[in-house]
Amino acid sequence: MSLTTDRLRDLIETTEGELPPLTTELVRDLDLPDHLAIAEVAALTGVSAHTLRYYERIGLVDVARDASGRRSYDRDSVGRVVFITRLRDSDMPIAAIQRYVGLVKQGPDTEPERLALLEAHREDILNRLRDLQAALAVVDYKITTYGGACGS
Amino acid sequence: MSLTTDRLRDLIETTEGELPPLTTELVRDLDLPDHLAIAEVAALTGVSAHTLRYYERIGLVDVARDASGRRSYDRDSVGRVVFITRLRDSDMPIAAIQRYVGLVKQGPDTEPERLALLEAHREDILNRLRDLQAALAVVDYKITTYGGACGS
């Protein structure tokens, strides 16, 4: 694990300031060790160990254990964590992610429903983007016309 | 008030589906009555009466009372509410808005500080936009390549 941790540290440090955020695909491309300890996943993804345990507890990720009972994240689990992180970053509620993961567990018959969930969430994201852009316009206006009175 | 409410209802209904979100400036242009009751402000802004009282309680807006002790929102108060709504829509924490409002109350000397606050928030918004776009890319990828396995 020490070796692994060192390699991971290198990996993270050399990629520091990585502008493209981590994606499931990117994770596949990094030549990560087969199995990561929880602290390594935390370092890699920026999700705290506490939160990783929480995600497992509520059924968002399944994580294997090693001989001594410790969590051992394989590539799929890490990919799942990264995916969940993107969904959370876009404010998808935990409950919706649970629903999605539940559908995945039920097998391929649920694909249409999953797709519908994703498409609904896509709409949410687009709405959020619009809200944010409106807010940005207001803030920019405030900044440039500073000194104006109304509503300030 | 009944007249006022009716006019407001017209105003809101005829503008239904208004794509440009309400701004402080827009509020100034609508020929609103001088004073609005809380329910009218709620209808106009989409902020619940409960929340409007809460905003007043924590010091985000000052609202005058009429002869019988009821809230009477003038144009400035409405503008303030709209401004706060934009800030909240962009996830500015209540505490930061309180700080901002506090600076406004302290007078014009605090303008540089206010500006700094707004500029910091502007950065936050830009970061959020980036996060959302990254998430959108991931969700779009999922939607288009549906059937792919990893991390789903």
Added chain:
DNA sequence: GCTTGCCTTCGAGTGCGCTCGAAGTCCTAC
């Protein structure tokens, strides 16, 4: 052998932003 430190489980606590309910007041319509 003992310390160090990361790990385990479990349940409880936290912070944020509302959201609600109770009890009472006031105006309008009938």
Added chain:
DNA sequence: GTAGGACTTCGAGCGCACTCGAAGGCAAGC
């Protein structure tokens, strides 16, 4: 004059997503 409904204040409650703390296990280094 009385019923209805919107308003008032106040404090408490809620939902979400973590976040933490306690109590203990296990492996490596001195």
